[in-house]
Amino acid sequence: MPTQEIEYKLRLEENAAGRLVPTIANGRVQVPYMGVGQYKPAGRKAAPPIRSAADYPQNGDKRVPDLETALRCCGLRDGMVISSHHHLRDGDRVALMALQAAAQLGVKELMWFPSASFPSQVGAIQLMENSTIHHIEGSMNGPLGDYCTQGKMRGMGVLRSHGGRWQAVQDGEVHIDVAVIAAPTADAFGNTDGSHGKSACGSLGFALADSIYADHVIVVTDNLVPFPCVPWQIQGNNVDYVVQVDSIGDSSKIVSGTTQITRSPDRLLIGEYVARFIRAAGIMRTGFSFQAGSGGIALAFVDHLKRLMKQDGVKARFVRGGSTKYLVEFLEEGLTDYILDGQTFDLDAVKSIASDARHVVTSPFTSYNYHGKGNFASMVDVVVLGATEVDVNFNGNVVTHSDGRLLHGIGGWQNCLAAGCTILAVPSFRDRIPVVVDQVTTLAGPGELIDVVVTERGIAINPRRQDLIGAIKDSGLPVRPIQDIKAEVERICGGKPTAPRRCDHAVAIVKWVDGTVLDTIWKISSST
């Protein structure tokens, strides 16, 4: 970590996507992106230390009084990596609590490795200013991302997809010294469940890699139950210490988010186009599968698709969550056999995952890990995603805005591009700034994996997918070249987006699903 300051002088290389990327980040050699499926990993997976039951309480009671004690018992010291998960979203209190406990212990230069960070964790900025945290590797939503693009974080931000985070931990790219797991329900042995308790959040899949691979694991709960805590999404056999606290999070923020259908007529139209496209292309047939996010457009799509499926008497084999009440209705109305759920977004979904065996918890290992023996993502027939930008070569951006500011994480977005058909469902412009552009500000997903762009002004199909073009040619859907849509949008918005005022200073890298570096995020000039 002390070598950080020299890294900014490091060499940049052009990768297979034509993007300049650093060959070293945070002291670790990086492989520039080589193209989809081109980089082949070698070696064996990371392996945690062998422990002995002789060193753990025979009665299974691993409780210690507080987080400081737990961190001290884990041997936390300067420069270590401390991880957390984001299933409590903007309501999480545990990650900051742990980092502040580390500060109390006087530990410095930590690398914080959250599965994602949220605006309510803005307090981490102070901990970076006082050197408790050296830098963050993980999604930075809102103010923390902004802080990073201002060039204020000493280390380099490393953005990974959910699957990429698993891959990085599994492959030993990131070694977690101490994992801190917020537990809506747990027993004193450390068995942990996310689907019950006053802070229930559903799935805990994002914490699973941490629990398996970290040297030390701390479970923090506000709902301790007698052993056994069933189901155990996190196994107590991987846990060192259990800490009881009054509250792990603000439940009003745990299960809220963009889980309402949009009311915007344009966005409702996009949702309808997507659903109609999927039917017209022959993808919507009995036994098919789909995934959609939790945003307003995605939910509008889901709602419309449901109507079409009912009309045609079609039943899905499985649907992938992020789950909401809309997906739960699919299950309850017999429109799908299963929900395979990585993240649970509202109370209806939490209730469903807690009680319905067909609503199945998944993890980034099962769903997204590219360095595994396959994963679920490539078995999904169609996925509907958002983007901050998409360009005329169908490349997508989800992390920065056109002004270059880093404001979002990748989530499962990159991993989902492996689906049989990938649809970006986006408004053609936002706040009078075009979404369809010449070249994305930051490359988060290669255009060769993005098949369709659906906007309120028409549907553009990637020329690589002649099969889709052929399949829907008599559907009456407004198919247009993507350049046409771009040109129209530029007329409406009065031109292309203003280019970001970038400094020649890399502040973060965007990893591809295989751990290679897909793009660089640059410091934004302070005068912008």
Add this chain to the structure above:
Amino acid sequence: MPTQEIEYKLRLEENAAGRLVPTIANGRVQVPYMGVGQYKPAGRKAAPPIRSAADYPQNGDKRVPDLETALRCCGLRDGMVISSHHHLRDGDRVALMALQAAAQLGVKELMWFPSASFPSQVGAIQLMENSTIHHIEGSMNGPLGDYCTQGKMRGMGVLRSHGGRWQAVQDGEVHIDVAVIAAPTADAFGNTDGSHGKSACGSLGFALADSIYADHVIVVTDNLVPFPCVPWQIQGNNVDYVVQVDSIGDSSKIVSGTTQITRSPDRLLIGEYVARFIRAAGIMRTGFSFQAGSGGIALAFVDHLKRLMKQDGVKARFVRGGSTKYLVEFLEEGLTDYILDGQTFDLDAVKSIASDARHVVTSPFTSYNYHGKGNFASMVDVVVLGATEVDVNFNGNVVTHSDGRLLHGIGGWQNCLAAGCTILAVPSFRDRIPVVVDQVTTLAGPGELIDVVVTERGIAINPRRQDLIGAIKDSGLPVRPIQDIKAEVERICGGKPTAPRRCDHAVAIVKWVDGTVLDTIWKISSST
């Protein structure tokens, strides 16, 4: 493996239990047993190779036509380790099928690493005779054990408990090249469930380590379902190939066994004594836990305990299976909150585990792994076990008979000794051969961990457990010194058991739960 022939001249050392054990077995250095909790492991867990999804079918279909193809694709070659599990018990057809397929490929000198082997797998002897199999490491029930004690197996047998097998794989002591998993239900991606299908066997916990740690994993199923196979006890993400066959086993033998209550008055009395002891000792209280096997005495105990619990209005927090209809009744009648199940012994239990979320699948990792951060076994209040012999120092034997023949595996027996109170419930003699002896033929469990021996002729309490002696002193139960029971039994049987006619030739070792060598099994002179 070719060095095997020189190993018989290797040095023997006396371990902390006073037993002579080899310091090398099958070419690998062994640590002699050092006492309970004394050996501390070092290093990191074993780690399987990193794979890439680019090398697996995008549509998730990993099927190949047959086992030979699958083994060839796995790169099976001479001297490799091939593993199998025993959840189908004496009805399993898959393990032999795989070994015979290996023979067809002309592969030689394999190490077969079953979680247990059964009499119906006697065909493995022919495969040892023709050098397809070099030796077996794993429980050898019946003829294969007998073959081993005849000194006919070229390598050394290595007997491990269920937890010890996980420990050995996890610690890298045994590296599995190819795991072959019999799957009562599976999808083409390799997700596998044991609780449904015509060959349903319930839990698949014994195959879990194999699926996680092996270099290559083959799933063999007679019930292929569309993706996703839910629940997935084995994750397809760990699986390389899927093979469909007509039948993975003889279902009449999969779920049968010693799952009937004994009709012997003596053994019924033992069961009653055990239940009364547990109540009298104050162990049977609301929130307690117990484990009992599937043998006739154990079931008689369970049945009697149930009556006492009902009388006293006591409810258990959890009971551990090996599950049978008797345990399922506990669950259904509200006498326990949960069954934590490692092995499912009858159809009622299979049905329960398939449909009742309170009947929970466990694995040797959660239940028994001594090289973990604790395990469930030490959290069980009382366990009731059998034995082939117990001696006046409360040492137990479960693997050999008094004639020295190896006829049984260790199972979870050693692991269960960690319970709060360990009770051996045994007839004082069998076939006119004393069970209570001066010194056990083979040491499978140290006397310091065995608290109580219950026979039809009285109850002996280990003098280390003055608390138990005090607790039951006014109970009216027939407590006697173990020497008294032994003396009475010798009078009845006409003396001590005849000592086995051992050769000075180690044929197998018995591992302790921490991977150290607890005892040696010797070749039996052919004239016996």
